[in-house]
Amino acid sequence: MKSIFFSLISVIIFSACSLKRVSKFKDQVYDPENNLKLDVFAPRKAPSPKKILVFMHGGNWVNGKKSLYAFFGKGLARKDIVGVMISYRLSPRTDIAGMAEDVAKSIKWIKENASMIHGDTSQIFVSGHSAGGHLAAMVATDDTYFKKLKMANPIKGVVLIDAYGLDVYSYLKASTSERDSRYFPIFSTEPANWKKYSPVYYLDKQTPPIIQFVGGRTNRIIKDMNAEFYEEVKKYQLEAKLIVVKRKRHVPMIFQFYNSKVKSYRDIVDFMKP
Numbered sequence: 001m002k003s004i005f006f007s008l009i010s011v012i013i014f015s016a017c018s019l020k021r022v023s024k025f026k027d028q029v030y031d032p033e034n035n036l037k038l039d040v041f042a043p044r045k046a047p048s049p050k051k052i053l054v055f056m057h058g059g060n061w062v063n064g065k066k067s068l069y070a071f072f073g074k075g076l077a078r079k080d081i082v083g084v085m086i087s088y089r090l091s092p093r094t095d096i097a098g099m100a101e102d103v104a105k106s107i108k109w110i111k112e113n114a115s116m117i118h119g120d121t122s123q124i125f126v127s128g129h130s131a132g133g134h135l136a137a138m139v140a141t142d143d144t145y146f147k148k149l150k151m152a153n154p155i156k157g158v159v160l161i162d163a164y165g166l167d168v169y170s171y172l173k174a175s176t177s178e179r180d181s182r183y184f185p186i187f188s189t190e191p192a193n194w195k196k197y198s199p200v201y202y203l204d205k206q207t208p209p210i211i212q213f214v215g216g217r218t219n220r221i222i223k224d225m226n227a228e229f230y231e232e233v234k235k236y237q238l239e240a241k242l243i244v245v246k247r248k249r250h251v252p253m254i255f256q257f258y259n260s261k262v263k264s265y266r267d268i269v270d271f272m273k274p
Helices: 002-018 066-077 096-112 131-141 168-174 178-187 191-196 220-233 252-258 263-271
Strands: 022-031 036-043 050-056 082-086 119-129 155-161 210-215 241-245
Touching: 022 066, 022 096, 036 066, 036 096, 050 066, 050 096, 050 131, 066 082, 066 252, 082 096, 096 119, 096 131, 119 131, 131 155, 155 263, 168 178, 168 191, 210 220, 210 252, 210 263, 220 241, 241 263, 252 263
Parallel strands: 050 082, 050 119, 119 155, 155 210, 210 241
Antiparallel strands: 022 036, 036 082
């Protein structure tokens, strides 16, 4: 009986720990002109400001919405991180430069409203899945978008989750598929612009630390592009990591975060430590 009793108590305690209460600030308008909003998930009753992870959803730059990723925001909050899920304009409403500008604007809003969301403005990290990973890498490596807002780049680290588009230039230059013309409204038909919007060409000693997650069964182009990006990152960051998540395909790479005990959460928390 004693063993059953203590087992029951352990389950209750574990459940309470894994279901920490979360404060939600949904549909916060960060760009009134374009009616762009973000959702914030923060640890409730946090005694001190917490690190912030800003997440950009995927969708090939034409689809997706922030509301689908509330599970990730809640999961981060329960790991003592302020999770921010943002919306941004999609094609054909804007091109890739407009999307990157939206991301930078969202981060400016976060800095200006950090006290409300219990966030530490000196510890802002960015993340994204698929095309969102491309946007996260873009604003982290190219200061253009923050300079336009008259602010310094505040990003302390980058978490890429099966990122797509890290080298748009090499991909489109080599492509013989008519289907890839769908990217022209986003990146234009000019090779110079393909290179301009490829994060791999901006890596240097000032680049914030980067961690990459890639699915063991993801698309071949994503595997190859991340491997090549990783090799370039390592030239400047000896501690850089590319973590292959076994048996995961592209979409399950983000939905793995439904599981609060998945190892990838631990990897992110460790990466964001000082």
